[in-house]
Amino acid sequence: RPAERGEFTKRAFLNGRLDLSEAQAVMDIIQARTETSLTMAAGHLTGHFSKEIQAMRHDILGMIAHIEAAIDFPEDEVDDILTYDIEKNVVEIRNKIANLLKTAHAGRILRDGLLTAIIGKPNVGKSSLLNSLLREERAIVTDVPGTTRDSIEEYADVGGIPLRIIDTAGIRATDDVVERIGVEKARSYVKEASLILALFDASRPLDSEDAEILKLVRGRDAILLLNKDDLAAVVTPAMLQERAGKDATVITISTRTQDGLADLTDAITAKVYAGTQAGQEGTFVTDARQAEILRQADEHLEASIRTIEASMGLDFISIDLRSAWEKLGELTGETVGEDIINEIFSKFCIGK
Structure with missing residues (x-):
């Protein structure tokens, strides 16, 4: 049968050879109009952007694991120490997201x-x-x-x-x-x-x-x-x-x-390049969808800090962190719905 739009790249994604941001970069490479645009797309294809996202998801998952361990073993009474460390780590991750969002303006221009x-x-x-x-x-x-x-x-x-x-x-x-x-x-x-x-x-x-x-x-x-x-x-x-x-x-x-x-x-x-650094294009946010996902993930992280400040239970903190972890997974395709995947690959040309 005739191939559908983006079918071969989609198969590579579904089989785990590429994550979603790397798969999107295939079309960006084809459509790149300048050397810098090509550098940005190639950086995404080789996983520079994905590594930034995966590192944040790994840190969040580690915090969730610590919270669940504390819930399972309440006799250890480490809530205060744990919430302090979690709040510190969440602030660091939010700073990383803020730095990525600063690149969205330049990334969109380099792409479009x-x-x-x-x-x-x-x-x-x-x-x-x-x-x-x-x-x-x-x-x-x-x-x-x-x-x-x-x-x-x-x-x-x-x-x-x-x-x-x-x-x-x-x-x-x-x-x-x-x-x-x-x-x-x-x-x-x-x-x-x-x-x-x-x-x-x-x-x-x-x-x-x-x-x-x-x-x-x-x-x-x-x-x-x-x-x-x-x-x-x-x-x-x-x-x-x-x-x-x-x-x-x-x-x-x-x-x-x-x-x-x-x-x-x-x-x-x-x-x-206002607020961003030339030469780091491989980790730039390239489209509105990626920027919106990062903003939503940041909102969940901000909610986790408010939960800590309100002295609510560890399980409530875990809910906010898990929401942020799942939201970031939409960038790499690990937690994204099938309808979004189909929409992304429908923009590809046939034979890619």
Whole structure:
């Protein structure tokens, strides 16, 4: 019969050759768009993430075993010492979960890409920036304002981070019906994008169109790029910073000479890896499901601490710890339901 989606990887999982997070990594490797994305997926496939989870489950199971032994032999009267040790160990495990959750933002971006919109008024160099980031002549570049009327979408590898870049039409008032549609699409992408690259022309004074761009990106995760620094500067970074606010990120670039693009790469990398460490991608949380399971496990662990503080019995503490242990098992597939397994493998392609 024809193979189902992900059937061969699913068989490897069901036969114990791979755990669930390792099996998911098979598809992540196939879909990886950058070297860093591939490194993260390969780390999951070789078990780096699973080992972190297994170590936490092992520690929790050890605490459960101690509690059950204390319940079976109540004459030893070790409740106070035991609960103190349990509370200490639970705090350590919660810290490990917190560190993993910090990687969820970067992990999701490395896996799915960062939706990035390039915006600005006509003829500021948006299409030239897209071509520079792609390292190819993807968009038409002319001196005629309004050349880009529709949005162009491409993936680019920027410092190992996959950017899903959208080059939009120049934002301005226009009587051209087609261009006006493009401008409206540009505005909608500003609302959807996770990162905005807003371009301004350093060789021309800031005008009402630039002011509108600044208004659109206010309060959003944006990097302001002062382009054409190879020409005589009329607008300085300080002037743009004053208009945009002291917290705005302003970088001077030239899409013609490529000056400043390394600084742009560093700024994007810093935003993506905020709170995490580059080089540890193999243990990053890669999707929303994994992050939610970790949060739920942490809630059970927090409940166990509240139970201890309320001086409730050891058996109640054991219930909370066992719930956390089972929840973490959903990441490796040891305690996950069949419906979840089928859902995960349904996203695979046939023949994998």
